[in-house]
Amino acid sequence: MGRALFTWNGFRRGAREGLPLAASIFAYGLGFGLVAAQAGFGVAKAMATSAAIYSGSAQLAAVNLLQTGEATLLALFATILVINARYLLFGAALQPWLWQAGPLRSYGSLLLLGDANWLLTMRRIAQGEEDRAYLAGTGAPIALGWLAGTALGAAAVSVLPRPEALGFDLMLPCFATAMVAAMARRGVDLVPVAVGAGAALGIAQLLGPAAAVIGAGLAGGAVAALMYRPPA
C-alpha cells in the first residue's frame, strides 16, 4: 500500500484540467451564497456550510429545509444522505484505482470529490492515468472556486447577474456530453450511454433527479456486468 504514483506533477496536471470547471463552480458558489444570505446566513456561516458539505444540490436542499423552520437534525441528515447517495457509487468506482495510493492519500483525496472531478478522473483512468494525485489536483481549484463564490455571493447579493444568463448552469452537462463523445469510441460503449440516459429520464419522472443519476449509474453498470464475456 502507498506505493502507487502520487506526485506534485500529477496534482498539477489535475489542477490544470479542473480549472475550466472551477469557473462554473465559482458561478454556482455565487448562487448558493446568494440563497444562503437570503436565508439569514452571514458570509462566515455560508462559507462554513460550503466547506462542511461541499455539494451544491445538498446545500441548497438543506438551506430550503432550514427556512421552513421545521428542520430536525434527522431530517437534515437524511436529506443530504439521499441527495448525495450518488457519491457512494462514485467512491466505489474509484476504489480499485485510488486505494493503491494508501489510506491517508485515498481518504484525503475523497474529501475533494465532486461530480465534475469524478468525471474528469474516471475519464483519465480509462486512458491509463497512473498518478493518484490527479484526483486531488482536479478537486483543488474546484473547491477554491466553490468557497470563493460562496463568500462573494453571500457578501454581495444584489449586484450579480444570474448564472443562467451566462449559460453556467449547463457547464456540467456540456462537459458530460463532450466526455461521452470523446470516450465512447466503440459501439459497445453506447450501451451504457443509452441505458443511462433512458433510466435517468424514467426514474426522474417517478422519483426526481437525485435518484435518477444514481439509478442511471447502477443500471449502466448492471447492463455492462451482464454483457461481460471473459476473454476466451
Add this chain to the structure above:
Amino acid sequence: MTGNFPLLLLVMGAAALLCRIAGFTLMRLVPVSPRLEAALRATPLAVMAAISALAVQAGGLAEGLALTAVVALTKVLGSDVAAAILGVGIVAGLRWAGL
C-alpha cells in the same frame, strides 16, 4: 433557523462525509472481478449520459441544440474541454436570442 449552528453544521457535514467515504470503504471488502470492473468502467458513461439527458429534459430546445453541437464539436476539434466551453457559449447565445 435552529439556534445551534455548530451542531447543525456537524450533522450536515457528517452526512456528506459518509456519502464520500462509505462506497469507497465498502468496495475494499469486495473482491474486484473482471465482471465488476466492467460494471465500474461503464458507470461513468451512464452517469454522464444521465446528466446530459436530464439537462435537455429540464431545459428544452436551446439545451438540446447546444449539447448536440458539443458532440459535433468534440469530434471536429478533438478536444472535449474546448467543445464543452463552446457549448456554454452557444447556450448563452441561444437563450439571449430568446430560444
